[in-house]
Every structure is written in C-alpha cells, then in structure tokens.
Amino acid sequence: MLLKVLVFLVLVSVVVNSQQPTFNDDVLGLIFFKAGLDDPNAKLQSWSEDDNDPCNWMGVKCDPTTYRVTELHLDGLSLSGHVGRGLLRLQFLQVLSLSNNNLTGPINSELSHIGSLKVIDLSGNSLSGLIPDDFFAQCGSLGSVSFARNNLTGQIPDSLSSCSTLVAVNFSSNQISGQLPSGIWFLRGLQSLDISGNLVEGDIPEGIGNLYDLRQIDFGNNRFSGRLPEDIGSCSQLKSLDFSENYLSGSLPDSMQRLGSCTSISLRGNSFRGQVPDWIGELTNLESLDLSANNFSGRVPFSLGNLQFLRKLDLSMNQFTGALPESMANCFNLLAMDVSQNLLTGNVPSWMFKLGVNSALISGNTLIGKMESPLLASRVSSYQSLQILDLSSNALSGEIPSNLGVLSSLILFNMSRNHLFGSIPSSIGELKTTEVIDLSDNWLNGSIPSEIGGAVSLKELSLQRNFLSGKVPTQIVNCSSLTTLILSQNNLSGSIPPAIANLSNLQYVDLSLNDLTGSLPKELANLSQLMSFNISHNHLRGELPLGGFFNTIPTSSVSGNPSLCGSVVNRSCPAVHPKPIVLNPNSSDSIGGSSPNHHRKKIVLSISALIAIGAAAFIVIGVVAVTVLNIHVRSSMSRAPATLTLSGGEDFSCSPANDPNYGKLVMFSGDADFDAGAHALLNKDCELGRGGFGVVYRTILRDGRSVAIKKLTVSSLIKSQEEFEREVKKLGKIRHHNLVALEGYYWTSSLQLLIFEFVSSGSLYKHLHDGPGRTCLSWRQRFNIILGTAKGLAYLHRMNVIHYNLKSTNILIDSSGEPKVGDFGLARLLPTLDRCILSSKIQSALGYMAPEFACKTVKITEKCDVYGFGVLVLEVITGKRPVEYMEDDVVVLSDMVRGALEDGRVEECIDGSLRSNFPAEEAIPVIKLGLICASQVPSNRPDMEEVVNILELIQCPSDGQEELE
Structure with missing residues (x-):
C-alpha cells in the first residue's frame, strides 16, 4: 500500500511539472501584448520575459494548478496603444478587463475566438471603427461585453443575436447608428442591455417580452421613434427602464402595469401624450419616476400616493393641470420633487414641508395663495432637510414668512416672478447655508435688511424689479463668497458702499435704474474677477475707477449718469491744469535781464498746443516712413x-x-x-x-x-x-x-x-449682412452652418487648438453650402498669448470676445471659443450683428435675445427673412443653446463636443425629407 502511495505522488509531481514548463506560452503572449503598449506610469514593470510564468505580474490572475492565465485586469492604468494579437495566446483567459485607459485603434475581431472568455470590458478608451460583424459569430462562453465610452461607429452587428450565452451588453456612449438588429430579442438569457448615448434610430421592434430575465434596459439619448413595445410588460423581472431623450410618442402601454419589480423608470424628453394612467400607482417598488419634458396632460394621478418607496419624482415640462394630490403625503420617502413648467393650480402643498423633502421645484405654474400658511403649519423638525425650494414664476401673493430662518439647511431659495409684497424679513440673515436667494420681479418694498450680512454662504443675490428703497447695506460685505449682486430697477438711494470692493469674488453687479448718488469707490478697480458692472441710470458723479475691468467697461453700463466723467463716457474730468508756458518777448538773450529796445511779438504756448504740434510732426514722419517702407x-x-x-x-x-x-x-x-x-x-x-x-x-x-x-x-x-x-x-x-x-x-x-x-462663396458675414449681396439663407442652411461650424471647432479642440478669433467673417461657405472655419490658431504664431496683444489683434471681433479676456486672473481656455460660437449662433438665427449701434442706444444681441426669451417673445427674434417658415421645435432649442454657450461664466458653457451632440439631438427626425425654404 505504501508503495502505491509513493508511485501516486511521483506521478502527480510529473504532471504538475509538465504543466509548468520553463517556456510558458502565456508569458510570450503577454510580453508581445505589452510591446504594443505605452505604459507612462510603469505599471507593467513587473512583466519580465525571464519569468517562467506570469502569475505574480501586475493585473494577472492564474489558475493555481495549471499556472495558466485566467484573468487580466489592467483598468485605469493610463495605458495607450492597441489591443494586440498577443492576447490570443491566452487560451485559458476568462476575464479581460482593460477599461478606463487610452487604447486606440479598432476592436480585434479574433478576441471573441478565445473560447474560454466570459467577460470582455474595453470601456472608457478611444477605440474607433466598427464593431466587427463576426465578433459574436463564435462567441463561445462569452457572457458579458462592454465597449462603452469609446468612439465606435457603424451599426450593431447582426451576429450579436446569435450569441445566446450573453447576459450583459453595454455599447453606451459611442457613435453607433442604424437600427437595432431584428433578432436582438432572441437573446433569452440577457439581463442587462445598455446602448444609451448613441445615434440608433427607427422603431423599437416587438418581441422584447421574450426576455423574461431582463433586469435593466437603457436606450436613452438615441433617435428611436414610434411607440414603446406593447409587450414590454412581459419583462416581469425588470428593475430599471430608461428610454429618455428619444423621439418616442403615443401613450404608455397598459402592459407596463405588470412591471411590479421596477424601481426606476425614465421616459424624459420624448413626445408621450395623454394622461398618466392610474395603474402607475400599482408599481409599488418604484423609487425613481421621470416623465419630464413630454406632452402628458390631465391631472397628476391620485394613485401616486401608493408609491411609498418613491424617492425622486420628475413631472416637469408637461401640461399637467389641477392641484397636486393630497395623497402624495403618503410618499414618506420622497426626497426630490420637480413639477415645474406645467399648468398646475391650487396652493403650495403643505405636505411638501411635512415630508421633509430635500428638493422642491414647482416653478412655472399658476399656484396661488400664500407661502406663509404651509410653512407655519409644519413642524420645525421637518424643515431641516429642505435644501432647494423654487416657487418662482407662479401667482403667489402675501408676504415672505417672518420665520424664514427655520429653513436652516436651505441652499437655493427662489421666489422670483410672483406677487409678493411687504418687506424682506430680517430672518433672512439666519439662512447661514443659503447660496442663492432670488426674490426678483415681485412687489417688495422697504429696505434691504442689514441682517443680510448673516447669510455668510451667499453667492448670488437677486432682488431686481421690486420697490425696495433705502441704502445698500454695508453689512453685505460679510457675504464674502458673493459672486452675483443684482439690485437693479428699485428705488435704492445713497452711495455705493466702499466695502463692496472687499467682495473679491464678485463677477456680476447690476445696480442700474435706481437713485444712487455719490462717487464710485476707487477700490472697485481691485475686483479682479469682475465681468459685468452696470450702474447705468442713476445719479452718480465723479471719475470712474481706473484699472482692471473699468478700463474696458461698456458705455451702456455707465450711461444715464450725466455727472460721471472719464474716457469711457467721453467726458473729461475737471482738474487743475498747469499755467501755460509764456515766452516773454522783452526777455534778453543774455542771462542778466531784459532789453527795452527789443520789441518782439508775444508768444504764448500752452502744453496742449505743444502736444498738438508734436503729434502733427509725428504723424507726418510716420506717413513718410510708411510710404518708403511700402515702396x-x-x-x-x-x-x-x-x-x-x-x-x-x-x-x-x-x-x-x-x-x-x-x-x-x-x-x-x-x-x-x-x-x-x-x-x-x-x-x-x-x-x-x-x-x-x-x-x-x-x-x-x-x-x-x-x-x-x-x-x-x-x-x-x-x-x-x-x-x-x-x-x-x-x-x-x-x-x-x-x-x-x-x-x-x-x-x-x-x-x-x-x-x-x-473657398468660393465668401464669408458667412456676407451672406447674413452684406447689403444687396445678402443671401436669404433658409432655416436648413442656417442649421447646417451652425452644426458644421460646431464640428469644426470640436475637432480643433480635440487637437488642442484654440481659435481665439471666431466671428462670422472667419466662417467661409463653400460651393455646396458647407461652412469652413478659417483663421484658426493664428495666435500661436505670436511670441506669447498675451491678452493685450490678443485683444488688439482681434478687437474687430467686438461682441464675440468672452468676458474673461478682460480679467487677467481667469484662464483663457477653449470656453472662449464656445462663447464666440454662442454669439455666432444667435447671429445666424436672428440675422443681426452681435452689437448694433442705434441712434441713441447700443443693442447687445445676446442681451436682447435673453430678454426676449424671459418675456416669452423669443420667436420674434428669428430673422424675418425666413417668413415664419422654420421649425420652432428646432429653432427655439438652438437659441437656448446659443445663450448657454454665451454664458458669462466659463464653467456654465458646454464643451464643443457636447454642443455637437446637442445639435444632432435637436435636429428633427424629418430632417432632409423636406427642405424649409
């Protein structure tokens, strides 16, 4: 018996040694794979071709018995290069995860031929090209594949439908187009399918009900049209459903009431219509429901009160009517509610305060009554969690509650555009955490309470268009984080407190249309972040501050103050001038004295005369020099x-x-x-x-x-x-x-x-403005010019090139109507990107220049181009120049359009030559996008890549079928 045991141990030893050869094929494959990579942080330093096996290498896992590689995890190591063929040698590989690197090139179709592979994760790279059509034809035991967040194009391959072992598929955030493969619903074992953030179009085919194990489906941000599949309710295991930001229409299929396991539904940004059915209350496991930006109408279902696990509800931008149901007081877990931009009526719901929600957005409705009643009726403890309260643009009346300070956690408080009257309560100073207070466009009177200085976290204060009087309180200096101070169109008097100059973060100040007096504090010139300072139409006097923002302050921001002086208002300030230089005609040439016998003509030369003579001589010399140089x-x-x-x-x-x-x-x-x-x-x-x-x-x-x-x-x-x-x-x-x-x-x-x-057809400026040669561009031509320009700028930014000089004269139109951006990157030819030099070189781009050019402490980035692009968008759509000088006024295009949008008159801004023949569903979103791009704050502007994506989403599905003339 002992002999048999010894023989067995020897055989085991031989077998083990035979499976751990000195020349391991996996070592060769991984070294070959590493050779095609750039490893800037030396993360793969442990990979050595002298090792017998790779089992101790970074990111490598082996079978402990065979020493063959089973898993390769190299996520987030900043690797670049290609996914090389060396991986094909890893014939026992089960998990390949290379996510969040900088890998480029196409996807190797042979990867799926590694029969043991169960998981492939190549997400978060820069892979490009098509997904190989045969990638899934021989998928072996492949269960999970993710190509998310790359640059893949083309269609989803038909071979996907034949890979029956798939459990999870993620192709999100690429540029995949075309339609869904007809056989995709044959993947009976599929549990997760994510193709969001692509360009996939067409109807969603019936048959999704075959996926009994489906738990998560995300088709958001594509171009799907038609209706939701009627059989979607058969996916009884579904937990999360997202069809947001598509072109879907019709009503919700009744089969959805069988989705009792669902915790999240998002149908945002489609064209669904009709009433939300009462069966929505049967989905009792719902935690998040987003039906925003559709055409739903009727009353908000009473059955919503059955959703006791609901944490987030978004019904905004629909046409809901009536009052919010009292049954919602049973939604005990509700944290965020957005019902803004509807046709809701009734009072501010008292249960909203009792539930202790974090965020309540009810703006843009027609709520009536007073806010004071529900606020006083609730327990103080229920206020502790409320962080965002927006009741703006309603018909609320009464006074602001005197116990406002109980909202101790409030970050944003917006009651603008209502019918509030009375004074601002002193308890406003108890809002220690509040960052934004907007009480504009009401009937408030009295003074701004000095207690406002207690709101120490305040960043934005907007009190414009009220009937406030008294002085600007000096205590506002305690709000050291303040960036925006808008007090215009009130009855404020007194002088501007010098202490405001200590608010070093100020960017936007508007004190216009008041009764302010006195002089401007000179220290205001030290506000290095300042981008706008409007004091027009007051009674200010004296000299404007010198330096910083005030060297380039627009004339419109100081107009209407007759006693202000300085170069900006083209009015000299009174000063003590030196006496003129007098040459005495009786003076002697000698040092001693005068000679009465010499009578000469008296010569009196003032300093200004001497300067004029010198300037004239300088000009003459310059003209001669230029002529010689030209010759x-x-x-x-x-x-x-x-x-x-x-x-x-x-x-x-x-x-x-x-x-x-x-x-x-x-x-x-x-x-x-x-x-x-x-x-x-x-x-x-x-x-x-x-x-x-x-x-x-x-x-x-x-x-x-x-x-x-x-x-x-x-x-x-x-x-x-x-x-x-x-x-x-x-x-x-x-x-x-x-x-x-x-x-x-x-x-x-x-x-x-x-x-x-x-480029043969000249500049965009010529087509928009150039007199008799002006071209009547159709809406479709204008949209294509905007989209093409955006694509050109996005490409420049990918190449790390800032244009610096975007304007309509630098957009050329070729013979086919395509825009071409010119004059890009020429600032790189200058020795340094000095703001003064840049400003002098591109001063012709008046109106396009981002405000940060005037602020030396703000970094010049690609967002400067985005600002210029936003102004250009408005120019193309309105047909007006960025800045137009009227007989007695200066009209800034972006300000004019923004004001029209706020007043609901934005369609009046569209170029009259279009004769109202334009799609409002495209034009208005493009105008809004232009205003966002032209935001005064750089961080609020999107990247150009995002702009291109938004424009492509705005583009109507019928684009190209019928040209709008």
Whole structure:
C-alpha cells in the first residue's frame, strides 16, 4: 500500500511539472501584448520575459494548478496603444478587463475566438471603427461585453443575436447608428442591455417580452421613434427602464402595469401624450419616476400616493393641470420633487414641508395663495432637510414668512416672478447655508435688511424689479463668497458702499435704474474677477475707477449718469491744469535781464498746443516712413517671389544661400508657382478681406488653381523663423471638412505669407449682412452652418487648438453650402498669448470676445471659443450683428435675445427673412443653446463636443425629407 502511495505522488509531481514548463506560452503572449503598449506610469514593470510564468505580474490572475492565465485586469492604468494579437495566446483567459485607459485603434475581431472568455470590458478608451460583424459569430462562453465610452461607429452587428450565452451588453456612449438588429430579442438569457448615448434610430421592434430575465434596459439619448413595445410588460423581472431623450410618442402601454419589480423608470424628453394612467400607482417598488419634458396632460394621478418607496419624482415640462394630490403625503420617502413648467393650480402643498423633502421645484405654474400658511403649519423638525425650494414664476401673493430662518439647511431659495409684497424679513440673515436667494420681479418694498450680512454662504443675490428703497447695506460685505449682486430697477438711494470692493469674488453687479448718488469707490478697480458692472441710470458723479475691468467697461453700463466723467463716457474730468508756458518777448538773450529796445511779438504756448504740434510732426514722419517702407516692400516682392516654384511636400528654400532677397516657400501638398501670384499680392483688385492678423488676397497659380494668401501684418510680433515654421506645420496637419486647409507658407525676415485653400462663396458675414449681396439663407442652411461650424471647432479642440478669433467673417461657405472655419490658431504664431496683444489683434471681433479676456486672473481656455460660437449662433438665427449701434442706444444681441426669451417673445427674434417658415421645435432649442454657450461664466458653457451632440439631438427626425425654404 505504501508503495502505491509513493508511485501516486511521483506521478502527480510529473504532471504538475509538465504543466509548468520553463517556456510558458502565456508569458510570450503577454510580453508581445505589452510591446504594443505605452505604459507612462510603469505599471507593467513587473512583466519580465525571464519569468517562467506570469502569475505574480501586475493585473494577472492564474489558475493555481495549471499556472495558466485566467484573468487580466489592467483598468485605469493610463495605458495607450492597441489591443494586440498577443492576447490570443491566452487560451485559458476568462476575464479581460482593460477599461478606463487610452487604447486606440479598432476592436480585434479574433478576441471573441478565445473560447474560454466570459467577460470582455474595453470601456472608457478611444477605440474607433466598427464593431466587427463576426465578433459574436463564435462567441463561445462569452457572457458579458462592454465597449462603452469609446468612439465606435457603424451599426450593431447582426451576429450579436446569435450569441445566446450573453447576459450583459453595454455599447453606451459611442457613435453607433442604424437600427437595432431584428433578432436582438432572441437573446433569452440577457439581463442587462445598455446602448444609451448613441445615434440608433427607427422603431423599437416587438418581441422584447421574450426576455423574461431582463433586469435593466437603457436606450436613452438615441433617435428611436414610434411607440414603446406593447409587450414590454412581459419583462416581469425588470428593475430599471430608461428610454429618455428619444423621439418616442403615443401613450404608455397598459402592459407596463405588470412591471411590479421596477424601481426606476425614465421616459424624459420624448413626445408621450395623454394622461398618466392610474395603474402607475400599482408599481409599488418604484423609487425613481421621470416623465419630464413630454406632452402628458390631465391631472397628476391620485394613485401616486401608493408609491411609498418613491424617492425622486420628475413631472416637469408637461401640461399637467389641477392641484397636486393630497395623497402624495403618503410618499414618506420622497426626497426630490420637480413639477415645474406645467399648468398646475391650487396652493403650495403643505405636505411638501411635512415630508421633509430635500428638493422642491414647482416653478412655472399658476399656484396661488400664500407661502406663509404651509410653512407655519409644519413642524420645525421637518424643515431641516429642505435644501432647494423654487416657487418662482407662479401667482403667489402675501408676504415672505417672518420665520424664514427655520429653513436652516436651505441652499437655493427662489421666489422670483410672483406677487409678493411687504418687506424682506430680517430672518433672512439666519439662512447661514443659503447660496442663492432670488426674490426678483415681485412687489417688495422697504429696505434691504442689514441682517443680510448673516447669510455668510451667499453667492448670488437677486432682488431686481421690486420697490425696495433705502441704502445698500454695508453689512453685505460679510457675504464674502458673493459672486452675483443684482439690485437693479428699485428705488435704492445713497452711495455705493466702499466695502463692496472687499467682495473679491464678485463677477456680476447690476445696480442700474435706481437713485444712487455719490462717487464710485476707487477700490472697485481691485475686483479682479469682475465681468459685468452696470450702474447705468442713476445719479452718480465723479471719475470712474481706473484699472482692471473699468478700463474696458461698456458705455451702456455707465450711461444715464450725466455727472460721471472719464474716457469711457467721453467726458473729461475737471482738474487743475498747469499755467501755460509764456515766452516773454522783452526777455534778453543774455542771462542778466531784459532789453527795452527789443520789441518782439508775444508768444504764448500752452502744453496742449505743444502736444498738438508734436503729434502733427509725428504723424507726418510716420506717413513718410510708411510710404518708403511700402515702396521697399513692393520692390522686394517684385524680385523675390517671382521665381519661387516648388513641388513636393518637403521644406526647401529656393534662394541662394546668401541672398537676402529670396525667401523660403513650403507647400504641404501639391505644386506651387507664384509667378502669376506675385503681382496679385500687391493688387487691391485681388484683395478678399482684412483682419486682425493680415490682408487676404486671391491668387491663381500656374496650374489654374486658386488659393487665398494671407499677408501677415504682425511681423514685429512674429516668433523666430524656427518657431514660426514649427507652429505653421502643426496647423498644416489639421484637416477637417469644416476647416479651411492651410496649404503652405512663405517666409522672409520681413514678410510672412500663409497659403490657404480658396473657398468660393465668401464669408458667412456676407451672406447674413452684406447689403444687396445678402443671401436669404433658409432655416436648413442656417442649421447646417451652425452644426458644421460646431464640428469644426470640436475637432480643433480635440487637437488642442484654440481659435481665439471666431466671428462670422472667419466662417467661409463653400460651393455646396458647407461652412469652413478659417483663421484658426493664428495666435500661436505670436511670441506669447498675451491678452493685450490678443485683444488688439482681434478687437474687430467686438461682441464675440468672452468676458474673461478682460480679467487677467481667469484662464483663457477653449470656453472662449464656445462663447464666440454662442454669439455666432444667435447671429445666424436672428440675422443681426452681435452689437448694433442705434441712434441713441447700443443693442447687445445676446442681451436682447435673453430678454426676449424671459418675456416669452423669443420667436420674434428669428430673422424675418425666413417668413415664419422654420421649425420652432428646432429653432427655439438652438437659441437656448446659443445663450448657454454665451454664458458669462466659463464653467456654465458646454464643451464643443457636447454642443455637437446637442445639435444632432435637436435636429428633427424629418430632417432632409423636406427642405424649409
């Protein structure tokens, strides 16, 4: 017996050693895979080809018996490169997780051929291209696959329907388009399906009811149309359902009442209509219900009171009528409620305070009555959790409750646009955590209580358009976090407290249309974050502060104060001038005294006269110098470029080594010959336009091709030749169908030319504004111009290039109507991105410049381009210039449109040449997007990638079927 045991142990040892060879195939595969990666943080340093097995390597798990790799977890290691073929050697791999890295390239279709694979997670990378059609054809035992948050395109492959082992599929946040595969509901074992954030379109086919084990489905943010599948109620295990932000319509299918296990339903942003059925109250496990931004009507169902586990309810932006049902007092777990923008009536519900909700948004309805009653009727303990209370834009009356301070956790308090009267209670100072208070557009009177200084967390205070009187309390300086102070259109008097200058975070101040007197505190110039300061139409006097924001304050922000003085209002301040210099005609040439025998004509020269004489002399000298230089440049141009001919894409100087009259011409592609173009550079008949960086001419090359040549006028600021060429070559590599291509350049120490593709149909400015040549653009043409411009800017930002100079004259239209963004990145040619230099170079972009250009402490980022794009959007839609000078007023386009939107008149802003023939469901959201992009606060502006996505979502499904003329 002992002998048999010994033999058995020897055999086991042999078997184990035979499965742990000195040359492990998994080692070779992983080393091969690592060779195709960039590992900036040396996370894979432990991976050594000298090891017998990889079982102790970072991210690697092995079978303890066979020493073969079973799991590879390399998530969030900042790896870049491709998913290489080396992984195919890992024939026992079960889990492959490479999420949240920077991997690029296409998905390797052979990965799914590793028969042992159960989990593939490649989410959160930059993978591109199509999902291979045969990826799921031989999926073996694959149960979970995630390609979420990449750049994948094309359709969902039909082969997905044949992978019956799949339990979880996540293709969210890509650019996948087309329709759902017809056989997707054959995946009977599917428990989770997420394709949100794509461009998938068409109807949702029937058959989803076959997925009895489905627990989670997310089709949000796509382009699905039609109705919800009637058989969706057969998915009895469903926990979470999200079809938000699509084009779905019709009523809710009755089968949904069988979704008793569901905890979350989101149908936000569709076109569902009709009443919400009473059976909604049978879904007793619901914790979140979002039906916002649809066309639901009728009363809010009484049965909602049965949802005792409900934590979040969003019914906003519908057409619900009547009062909120009292039964909702039974929703004991309700934390957040949004019923804003409906047609609700009745009083402010008292149960809202008793439940202790965190957030209550009821704005934009027609609620009546007083807020004081429910607030006084509730227990103080129920107020402790209320953080957001928005009752704005209703018909509430009465006074603000005197016990307002019991709302001790309040962060946002908005009662604007109601019919409140009386004074602001002193208890407002007890709101220690409140960051936003908006009581604007009411009938409030009395003074602003000095106790306001107790609201120490306050960031935004809006009290405009009331009947407030008295002084601005100096105690407001205690609100050290204040960024926005809007007190306009009241009856405030007295002077502006100097203490306001200590509020170092102030960005927006509006004290206009009051009765303020006195002078402006000089210390206001030290407010480094300031972006807007409006004191117009008061009785202020004296000199405006010097420095900071006040050096560039708009005239409209100080108008209506006749006694203000300074360069901004074009009114000299009274000052003590020195006596004029008098030359005594009787004075002697000698040091001693005067000679009565010498009578000369008296000469009296004031300092201003001397300055005028000096200025005149300087101008004359300048004119002579410019004339001489121009003659020199014309003669050198006639010599140097006339012989420049170059083919190929390499750097090549055509000049003799020591001849300064020759320059360096480089074309990035094709051939160039300037023989015919030299004269055009100085011929005004060929001039296309002028900008902050130079003059543009059209030139025809010998091969008949037209190019646009920008003759740079910033030679004194240009970098050295080496730096200039390096930056220009970077710009030359940028290629996108919505960007004007840079074809080449020409360099001498005194002359620099940039050679661009010629765009035939001129600038967007010409099409919108240019007199008789103005083009009547259709709505569809305008939308395509906006979308194409957004795509071009988004591409620039992906290439880490800021435009700095976006305006309608820099948007060119080609022969097919496509926009092309020009003049991008030229600021990179300057030695430093100095704000003063930039402002002087792009001052022609009045109205497009982001406010942070005036604030030296705010970083200039891509959000500056987003601001300019927002103004451009409004310009395209309204047909008006960003700033228009009327006979006695200055109209800022963004302010005009924003005011019209607030007054419900936004459709009046749309260009009259469209003759009301435009889709309001597209035009109004685009206007709102433009206003958001033109936000004064950079962090409120979206990224251009987000703008493109939003525009594509706004675009109507019928786009392209019928052109709107």
